Amino acid sequence: MNVWAKYFQEGKLISRFVQDIFPQVKETLGYWREYGAKIPDPVLRAQALASIETKKFHCLGGSIYALYPGVNQEAMVRFIVAFQTISDYLDNLCDRAGCEEEESFRQLHRAMGEALDPDLPLSDYYDGYPYQDDGGYLKSLVAECRRCVALFPSYALVRDEASALVSLYADLQSLKHINHERREEKMTRWASAYLKSYPDLSAWEFGAATGSTLGVFMLCAASCQEHLSREEASQIKQAYFPYICGLHILLDYFIDQAEDQAEGDLNFVFYYRDKKEVGERLGYFLKMAHIEAAKLRHPDFHLIVIKGLLAMYFSDPKTRNPLLKGTARALLLQSGFSAALMHLICKMLRRGGLI
Numbered sequence: 001m002n003v004w005a006k007y008f009q010e011g012k013l014i015s016r017f018v019q020d021i022f023p024q025v026k027e028t029l030g031y032w033r034e035y036g037a038k039i040p041d042p043v044l045r046a047q048a049l050a051s052i053e054t055k056k057f058h059c060l061g062g063s064i065y066a067l068y069p070g071v072n073q074e075a076m077v078r079f080i081v082a083f084q085t086i087s088d089y090l091d092n093l094c095d096r097a098g099c100e101e102e103e104s105f106r107q108l109h110r111a112m113g114e115a116l117d118p119d120l121p122l123s124d125y126y127d128g129y130p131y132q133d134d135g136g137y138l139k140s141l142v143a144e145c146r147r148c149v150a151l152f153p154s155y156a157l158v159r160d161e162a163s164a165l166v167s168l169y170a171d172l173q174s175l176k177h178i179n180h181e182r183r184e185e186k187m188t189r190w191a192s193a194y195l196k197s198y199p200d201l202s203a204w205e206f207g208a209a210t211g212s213t214l215g216v217f218m219l220c221a222a223s224c225q226e227h228l229s230r231e232e233a234s235q236i237k238q239a240y241f242p243y244i245c246g247l248h249i250l251l252d253y254f255i256d257q258a259e260d261q262a263e264g265d266l267n268f269v270f271y272y273r274d275k276k277e278v279g280e281r282l283g284y285f286l287k288m289a290h291i292e293a294a295k296l297r298h299p300d301f302h303l304i305v306i307k308g309l310l311a312m313y314f315s316d317p318k319t320r321n322p323l324l325k326g327t328a329r330a331l332l333l334q335s336g337f338s339a340a341l342m343h344l345i346c347k348m349l350r351r352g353g354l355i
Helices: 003-036 042-067 073-096 102-108 110-115 137-149 155-176 180-192 203-210 214-222 230-255 257-263 275-293 299-314 322-335 337-351
Strands: none
Touching (some): 003 073, 073 155, 102 110, 110 155, 155 214, 180 203, 230 322, 275 299, 322 337
16 A cells, blocks of 8 residues: 555544544433433532543544444444543542542442453442442443443453453552552552563553553454454553553653642653653654554554554643643654644644544
8 A cells, every 4th residue: 555545544534533433422421421410429420520521532532443443333432432431430539539548449440340341240339438329320331331342242352351451450540549658659569560571661651551441442342353363362462551552641641741740640751850751751652552553453553543642642732831842743753744644633623622
């Protein structure tokens, strides 16, 4: 395929993404917004609605996997929206509701593991948490995820890999929100235990990689194939974790630096020595993400995901900060012309209020 044909194919996929998938995501989010508005407890209700309103772009961006070749598009959109809504809601409960108890956070995050495993009994997710009456909201989200994965013919082959990623995600979220005086030491000890397998990463880069849901979405999209193998499922996990997932979350932290500094929130980018090291390490993750994506089936799809991450995050108004502009420009150049084009498209979509 020549370069212009490749750009044309990328343009077609982006057009389908915006015209076909975005409306489905927004309709599905609308359903969960209505459900959330009926939550009896005012604190839980406020956090459920805030998570949808302020983080809906997570569902919009993640829904690119509803365009993976051969996917069950309707079920995939429903799964991505439900699973990402669980993630964003729990993040708010850990970060914004005044609780700092690790065990409470671990109990809440059982919801994500049980969303991926229909064989597990449902837990009392709010056990030990100060607010509890959500009117069945969280269990309904879990049940929706279970209904969706039951429609993916090869899901049994990816469940263990997806669950392993979610287990790491739950560890991260349970530790990063505890008391400021304890969290750094506990997180360093937790991450360091894995670094023998990832010697090129720091503890904080490993932690960042565990914070992404993209690996789960990709595994579920692949499980829509009837003849998926365990070997391919393992290969997908290895490609996405840590580099594609790590790039995703490091970009998120990169654009949130000023906000997190003002709020006193944990930001893994703060652990780099200086702006130069930030650019070098983000560039390394981007290079490795490209290398790993090229090993997978439908490599062009995964490359679009990577370029889309750059485009989505760097089109955010936060990157107007002069301290971020140079690094953002260098990373877009590293990914080539189509990344710059996607960046322009994302800026237009933001102006139009579509993302």
